[in-house]
Amino acid sequence: MGRSPSDVYPSIPHLDSSLFQLSETGLSEQQYRAAWSQFNRYILKHRKYFMGYQANQQLDYRNTLSPYLNLHVNNIGDPFQQGNFMLNSKILERAVLDYFARLWHADWPHLEDRTRFTPEEIGESYWGYIVSMGGTEGNLYGLRNARDYLAGKLLASDIPADAAETEERVVPVRSKLGQGYFVKAEDEGRLYAERDARAPETERFDNPNAYTPVIFYSQDTHYSIDKIKDLLLIPTFAEIGNARYPNQSPLGGNWPDKVPSNEDGSVNLDALYLLAEFFVQRGYPIIVNFNYGTTFKGAYDNVKAAVERLIPLLQKHGLYHRVLEVEWNGKIIHSKRTGFWFHVDGALGASYTPFLELARQQGRFKGDIPVFDFRLDIQSIAASGHKEIGAPWPCGIYMTRTKYLLDFLEVGYIGAQDSTLSGSRNGFSALILWDYFARHSYDALIEKALRLEKLADYAYRKLKQLEGELGFNLHVGRSPLALTVRFRRPNARIVSQFSLSTEFLNGVYYAHIFLMEHVTAQLVDTLIQALRQPGAFGPDADQGFHLHEGSGFR
Numbered sequence: 016m017g018r019s020p021s022d023v024y025p026s027i028p029h030l031d032s033s034l035f036q037l038s039e040t041g042l043s044e045q046q047y048r049a050a051w052s053q054f055n056r057y058i059l060k061h062r063k064y065f066m067g068y069q070a071n072q073q074l075d076y077r078n079t080l081s082p083y084l085n086l087h088v089n090n091i092g093d094p095f096q097q098g099n100f101m102l103n104s105k106i107l108e109r110a111v112l113d114y115f116a117r118l119w120h121a122d123w124p125h126l127e128d129r130t131r132f133t134p135e136e137i138g139e140s141y142w143g144y145i146v147s148m149g150g151t152e153g154n155l156y157g158l159r160n161a162r163d164y165l166a167g168k169l170l171a172s173d174i175p176a177d178a179a180e181t182e183e184r185v186v187p188v189r190s191k192l193g194q195g196y197f198v199k200a201e202d203e204g205r206l207y208a209e210r211d212a213r214a215p216e217t218e219r220f221d222n223p224n225a226y227t228p229v230i231f232y233s234q235d236t237h238y239s240i241d242k243i244k245d246l247l248l249i250p251t252f253a254e255i256g257n258a259r260y261p262n263q264s265p266l267g268g269n270w271p272d273k274v275p276s277n278e279d280g281s282v283n284l285d286a287l288y289l290l291a292e293f294f295v296q297r298g299y300p301i302i303v304n305f306n307y308g309t310t311f312k313g314a315y316d317n318v319k320a321a322v323e324r325l326i327p328l329l330q331k332h333g334l335y336h337r338v339l340e341v342e343w344n345g346k347i348i349h350s351k352r353t354g355f356w357f358h359v360d361g362a363l364g365a366s367y368t369p370f371l372e373l374a375r376q377q378g379r380f381k382g383d384i385p386v387f388d389f390r391l392d393i394q395s396i397a398a399s400g401h402k403e404i405g406a407p408w409p410c411g412i413y414m415t416r417t418k419y420l421l422d423f424l425e426v427g428y429i430g431a432q433d434s435t436l437s438g439s440r441n442g443f444s445a446l447i448l449w450d451y452f453a454r455h456s457y458d459a460l461i462e463k464a465l466r467l468e469k470l471a472d473y474a475y476r477k478l479k480q481l482e483g484e485l486g487f488n489l490h491v492g493r494s495p496l497a498l499t500v501r502f503r504r505p506n507a508r509i510v511s512q513f514s515l516s517t518e519f520l521n522g523v524y525y526a527h528i529f530l531m532e533h534v535t536a537q538l539v540d541t542l543i544q545a546l547r548q549p550g551a552f553g554p555d556a557d558q559g560f561h562l563h564e565g566s567g568f569r
Contacts, residue, residue: 028511029057066528066542067515069310069363069498071405073533080446088442092433093423094144095125104442107449108145114452115412116141118369119388119396125417129176138172138418141389145400145448147440149409150362151239153397155246156413156436158230158302160395160421161356162249165228165300167339169422173350174343222298225337228356229255229294232304233274233282235314237360240304249302252290265289279494280314282306288324295332300354307387308364311518311527313497315364318393319386322357326392329355352419357393362411365398368496370464373457379465382496394419400448403467403498405532410444463532467498471530474500474539481543485552490523501527505551513542 021032034050042050062072092098094108109125116123121141126132146152164170230249232240244251256263256270264270266286274290275283282305291301303325305316329335334354341350359365365387374380388396400410423434455463475493478500482489489503504510504517504524515526528534528542545551 027057029060030054061514062533064513064538064541066513066534066538067510067526069402069529069531071401071403071531071533073531074405074407076407076447076450079450080443083443083446088446090145090440090442090445091438093435095127095142096432102442104445104449108442108445111145111445111448111452112141112143112412112414115143115398115414119365119414121389121414121416127417134172134176138416140417141414142417142420142434143412143414144435145440145444146397146411146413147437147444149401149411150237150360150397150399151243152436153362153395153411153413154237154239154304154358154360155243157356157358157395157397157415158240158243158249158304159247159436160415160419161302161358162228162247163421164352164394164419165302165354165356166226167341167350169341169343169348170350170352170418171420171422172418173341173348174422224294224298225300225354226339227255227299228302229299230302230304231274231287231291233287233306233316234276235280235282235309235312236273236304236306237310237362240360252294255294255299260293263293265293276314279492280306280309280312281494282316282321284317284321284324287321288328291325292328295328295334298332298334300334300356301329302356302358305357305359305387305393307359307361307385308367308497309494310362311499311516311520311525312492312494312501313363313499313529314494315368315385315387315496317385318357318359319391322391322393325355325357329353353394356395357391359387359393359396361387361396362399363402363498364496365396366400366412367403367464367467367498370457370460371468371496374461374465377461379461380468384496389416400444403531404448404451406444406447408444410441410447412448467530467532468496470534470536470539471498471500473536474528474530477539477543478502478546481546484547487552489552490525498531499527499529501525503552505546506553509542509545509551512545 019033020036024032026032030053034046034053065072086102088102088104089100090103090105090108091100094105094112097103097105112125113123116125122139123141125142126137126140129137146156228249229252230240230244231252243249251272253270253272262269266275266289271286275286277283287303291303294301303321305318305321307315307318309315326335337352337354339350339352341348368384368387371380371382372384375382375384387393395413395415397414398412400406400412401408420434423432471493475491478489478491482491491500491502493500502525504515504526509515510517510526513528515528517524517526519525528539530539
């Protein structure tokens with residue numbers, strides 16, 4: 016009490032925090048205008064040089080969508096059920112979801128009417144929704160679904176087609192072991208012995224490991240996965256390895272915290288296979304989070320190669336197809352499902368590379384485009400809408416197949432089922448994404464993808480040229496297909512001017528730029544000119560200052 020916020024909050028150059036303090040009387044007209052004027056100058060100044068993060072600043076929604084800023088549009092509940100909250104944009108949301116389903120080679124449209132379609136048709140059709148957060152919400156939903164699916168929680172498809180709508184759904188999650196869906200490693204560690212891989216399927220679920228999902232993700236994975244696995248209490252292979260199998264890592268030595276990455280930032284497939292094999296042999300269902308455009312290096316995991324290597328391993332050990340016992344209304348139901356969940360964090364790349372792939376099919380692009388989508392045996396994809404596409408706030412897409420959905424209760428209050436994570440969801444994001452794709456053809460988006468690819472190559476070549484001019488190592492690097500180029504971190508003034516993201520990797524302080532649509536060759540040249548000045552890589556560039564430091568945002 017009694018302290019001024021200006022004395023304790025971070026000081027921001029060109030912003031006077033005292034102008035923005037609110038009081039019980041509000042602000043006078045003069046104060047109001049002064050605050051907005053200063054904030055506007057600050058934002059526009061930083062937008063002019065903004066290069067360090069994967070957020071497209073070239074937006075064009077104001078003229079079309081500004082009338083909706085004076086409305087509350089809420090897409091609460093399942094996007095495929097209208098519900099009673101009629102001020103929603105679900106009709107646009109469904110159109111956007113269909114667009115992505117087609118782009119990602121999923122079966123569309125979404126089907127759910129059991130009187131018109133077979134269980135197989137319904138199960139193979141896609142399901143998804145527009146998330147209110149960025150890729151993090153899509154990752155959270157995917158991994159939550161993965162955990163409960165693999166641990167034996169009831170699925171919507173487990174409910175008999177002729178079940179009465181009013182029948183109460185009592186859904187305790189349990190296995191034959193009666194341990195619940197998460198068996199704590201520290202409590203059960205001594206009980207888990209390796210089983211014969213040739214054991215019949217009916218015997219394998221005497222193995223207590225069968226209901227304990229284990230997650231695998233690489234060193235270059237976005238930090239949201241660390242938060243999510245803690246929130247959901249999903250054990251990593253390292254946590255279970257250290258608790259139950261100390262010093263038994265198939266990679267030798269101690270268990271690594273995460274799956275090792277290659278130099279370019281993609282997951283090391285040999286390491287992933289060996290680590291997964293150790294746990295699959297012991298009957299653990301596995302969750303693998305793949306990255307399709309890592310946050311700092313922009314790397315793409317070879318999802319196709321990984322899936323093709325892991326599927327035979329899962330088949331060999333009875334985890335490709337299996338039957339779990341779940342309980343519904345006091346009845347035991349035999350639920351057919353997999354013993355794995357492959358999730359693709361495509362926050363950046365999943366909305367961009369499909370158009371590069373189309374360009375390649377037209378003979379206009381020669382690079383290899385790693386396949387990541389529903390052509391493969393994967394379960395879910397998350398993508399952001401505010402990155403390469405561009406939106407005024409974080410938003411994104413989550414998508415899976417309907418057969419993987421958990422059972423959700425009808426919510427009488429909203430007149431619909433709520434199968435989403437967030438409950439109330441802003442309906443404006445659906446307006447943004449629908450408007451964008453309505454105004455941009457495939458041809459236009461192919462041209463955009465080729466232009467960004469060319470610009471990223473230009474930035475890389477200019478930085479390498481600068482490295483030769485300066486005569487010392489700038490550690491310039493660009494992973495294949497990446498829209499980001501990394502280089503030695505410059506001084507704090509340049510980091511601030513260009514809003515550069517920085518990270519400490521393998522003994523080197525790096526910065527990187529992201530070549531989003533608003534970035535031009537002229538802006539790249541402006542950065543190069545700043546980096547060419549004396550002192551651009553002075554002493555403070557090699558020390559651990561914290562300005563804008565971090566591994567990105569969602």
